[in-house]
Amino acid sequence: MKIDASLSDDIGATQAAAAKIESDGYAGAWTSETKHDPFLQSLQAAMATESISVGTAIAIGFARTPMTLANLGYDLARYSKGRFILGLGSQIKPHIERRFSMPWSHPAPRMRELILATRAIWATWHEGEKLNFRGDFYNHTLMTPFFTPEAHEYGPPPVYLAAVGEKMTEVAGEVADGFFVHPFTTMRYLEEVTIPALLRGRAKAGKEGLDGFVINGPSFVTVGRTQEELAANIRGTKARIAFYGSTPAYRQVLEIHGWGEAQDELNALSKQGRWDDMADVITDEMLNEFSIVGTPAEVGPRLVAKVGKTYERITFYGGYEAEPALWAELLAATR
Template identity: 25%
Template sequence: MPGADAADNVGFLLPQLGRDPADVAARAEDLGYDSVWLGELWFTASPVKLAQIVERTETVDVGSAILNTYSRSPAVLAMTAATLHRDSGGRFNLGLGTSTPKAVEDLHGMEFDDPNPARRLHECVELCREFFTGAGRVDYDGQVFHAADFPALGSDVPIYAAALGTANRRVVARLCDGWIPHNVPFPDLAESFDYIREHTPDERDAEDISVAPYVPAAVDEDPTEARDAIRGHVAYYVGNGDGYRRAVASRFPDGAEAVSEAWRSGERAAAREAVTDEMVDALGIAGTPEEAREQFDELCAMDVLDQPLVTIPQDASGVLDATIEALAPANR
C-alpha cells in the first residue's frame, strides 16, 4: 500500500516447508499482519496452499512471493491469480520473478537465457495484465509469448515483481504495482528504488509502486542463535544465485565473494561464518524480542518502505513462533 506507514502495513512470508502454511497464515491474521505471502520452489505447490489460505482467512491480503515465469505460462498464471482474487473477495496479489538458473535449468529443464530473463518477465507481466483487464479479446505477439483471440478475465489483480538487476527493475518501473527486493542491503533500498523512479514512464507515478522487501528475521532469547540463523539465510542465497550475490556485493564485495566461494566449494559452515556482523545488520533482523523489535522499528521508519515482508530463514524453523509473535503488529 504505497504511502502507508510501513510499521502499520507488515506482511509475513509463510514457510514452504515444515509448519502448514495455512495454519501460520491464520495465526498471522490473528496477530494483525496485513498480508501473507507464499513462495514456491519444490515440495509444496504454492497455488494449492494459497487456495487453502484464502479459505482459512477473512481480511488479510494474500500473495504469491514468488511464482516463477518459467514453469507456468502467462495464461495459467493469470487464470490462477484471477481465481484466487475472485475467491478471496479481491485480496490476492500476484508476485512474479525469474527465479535462478539452478531452479529453471536443473529443476524445470528450461533455458534461463532464452532470450533473456528480463525480457521474459516483461512479457509475462504485460500479457498477464492484458489477460486480467484487456478490452475485448486478447491478442499478443512478443519475442517470448504469443496469445490470440481469448477474452480478458475481468479481474484487476495487482502484480508485484521480485527484481534485483537493473533490467528487471525497469520492468517494475514500466509495468508493476509493487517491487519485492530480496538481499538488497537495507541501507541501499532507497538508492535501488531511485533507479525504478528514474525509469518510470511519465504516464505512471513511481510513488504508486509499493516497495515490499523481504526482511529476513530471527528472534531468539539467545541473540547469537538468532544472528546465526541470518548468517545461514544469507549464505544460502549468496551461494546459490548470482543475482543475490551481486545484490549483497553492491555493499559488501569482499564478503559476498568469500561467502559465494566457500558455498560453491561445498564448505557450507565456512560460508555461514563468512557472513560478517555488518552483513547481518544490513540484511536481516536478529536478536532477542526486544532487540528485534527495536531493529524492525528502525527499518520501518525508512521512507522508501511501504510493506516489509517478515521472512523466516528456511533452515531456522525453530524461531518461527518467537519471530512471528515478536514482530507482530499486535505486539509492537
Template identity: 30%
Template sequence: MSSSPIGLCLRPEYDEHSLGRLADYARAAERRGFHSVWLAESWGMDATVLLSHLGAHTERIGLGTAIVNVFSRSPGLLAMAATSLNELYPGRFILGLGSSTKAVIEGFHGMPFDKPVTRMRETVQIVKEAMRGDEVHREGGVVSMRGYRLRVRPRQAPPPIYLAALSPASMKVVAETADGWLPYLLPVRGVAAQARALREAAQAAGRPADAVRIAPLVVTATSHDRGEARDVARRHLGFYLGAMGPHYRNFVAGFGFEAEVEAIREAWAAKERERAFAAVSDTMIDEMTLCGTPDDCRAQLARLREAGADLPILFFPGACTNAMVELAIDTLAEPAGGDAR
C-alpha cells in the same frame, strides 16, 4: 490502513513438516493485524494451491505469491491461477512474479533461463490483458499468444502485480508496469537510494512517483536466544549467496560486500559449507536481516521503514523453528486493516 503495514512469508517446513500449521499461522497473523501472508515457490509445494487453502481459513488478510516464476507456468496459466484466487478472495490477492534464477529454472524445472527480463515484461503484459477479460493477441520476443481469452469473464478488478527484480533492466520493468516491488537480500543501506531511483523511473514512465509499493522480503529469525537467531540468518545468507548463482551475489556485492561475497562463493565452490557460512559477516546480518530478540527485530524494522520500505515482509528461512515463526507472529505485527492491496 495502518501507516506501518507488515506482511509475512511462510513455507510448509521449519523444524518439522509444518503444512498443517500454515492455516493456524495465517489465522494468527490475521488476528495480530498483519497486512498479508505470502508464499514462496521454488521446488517445494505449489504456492497458488496453498494460498487458496489459507484464503479459505481466513477472512481479511491479504494473500500473495512471493514469488512464482515466469518460466514454469505459461502467461495463460498464470492469468488463470491469479483470476481464480482473485475471484475466490476479492480484494485480497496479490500476484507476485519474478524470473527466479538459472539454478532453479534450469536445474529444477529443466527449462533454459533465456532472456529473463524480456520474458517477465511480456508475461506481465499478457497476464494484465487476460485478467481484464480481454482477448490477447501478442507476438513477443519470447512469449506469443493468439486469440487467448479466459473462458469465464472476470467479475473483479484485476489484482495488483508485484515484481521481484534486482538488475537495472528488470527494475525498469518494475517502474513501468508493476504495482509493487519485492526485493530480496536488499541491505538497509541501499533502500533509500533504490526507493528514490524507483520513484524517478516511475515518473519518467508517466506514472505517479508512488505508483510502486516497496515491499522487501526480509530474512527474519526471531528468538529469545540471539545466537540461535544469528546462526539461522548466517546460514541462510551463506546458502543463497553460495548456491543460487551470480544473480544475488552481484546484487549484494554492489552494496559494499564484495569481499564477503567472493569469500562465500569460493568456499561454496570448494564444497566447504561451514567456511561459506562463516564468511557471512556480522555487518551483513545486521544490514540484510531482521535477527535477534523481538526488541532487536522491532528496532531493525523501524530502520527499514525509515529508509523507505512501505511494506516489509518477514521471510522465515527453512532453518527457523516453528517456535521462532510463532514468536515473530506474536511480537512483531502492528495494527493494520483495510484492503490488502
C-alpha cells in the same frame, strides 16, 4: 506500514496457520514456491481467512506461460474476494532450464512481456478487449467464448515483481503494481540502486514517483530473548546471508560495500559443498548491514525506523526457525 507473515511448506497445516496469522493481527499471508505449489497453498489460505491479503512471494514466472498465470491469478482473485496478490520472480537460469525445463533468455525483457501478456489476457476476459498480444517471446491471439471465463466483480489481481538487478527492477517499476525487495538487500543498495531503477521504470510507463506503487520488503531480523538464543539465531541469519551471497547474480549487493571478495569465497565454498562453513565468511559488520539484531523489544522499533518510510509492507525474515511466540513479541514491539 503493514506487517505480513509467511506460511511454511507444511501444506497440511496451511489453513490453521493462515487463520492464526489473521487472528494474530498480521495484514497478509504469503506462500512461496519451494517444495509445493504456491497457488494451491494460496487457495487454502484464502479459504481459511476473511480479511487479510493472500499472495505468492514468490511464484516462478518463467516456469509458466502468460495464459496459465492469467488463469491462476484471475481465479484466485475471485476465490479470495479480491484479496489475492500475484507475486512473481524470475529465478536463475539453471533452475529454469534444468528444474523446470523451460526456456531462458533475456530475463528482464522476457519478464516484461510475460506480465504485459498476462495483463492483455485479463483485459480480454474482464473488459472484453480483443486478444492480440504479439511480442518477441510470447504471442496470444486466440480466445474463443468457450475458453473465456466470466468477468467477476473483483477483477485481475495486483502484480508484484521481485528483483535485485537494475534491469529487472526497472521492469517492476514499469509494468508491476508492487515490488518485492529481496531480503539480501541493504539500505545503501536500496537507496543507491533499487529506488532509482524503480523510478526509471515508472517514468517509462509515464508515471511520476512511487505513489500507488507498493514496496514490499521481507526484512532480515535476528531476535533472541537470551544471549544463548540470540547467538544461535545470529548463526542462522549469517548462514542464510551466506547462501544468498554465494549466488553470482547477487554479487552487486556485496560490491557496493566493498565486499566483492566475500562473494568469491562463498561461491567457492558452495561448489565444494561446504555449506556449514559459509556462515563464517559473514562478519558482524555484514550481519548488521543486512539484519537488525537484538531482543524483540529492541528490534521492533529499530525495524520501523529503518524501513517504515520506504516499505509499505514487510515480512519478518530470519535464517532460522523461531517459535511463533517470539515473532508475536516482535510484532507487538513494532506497534
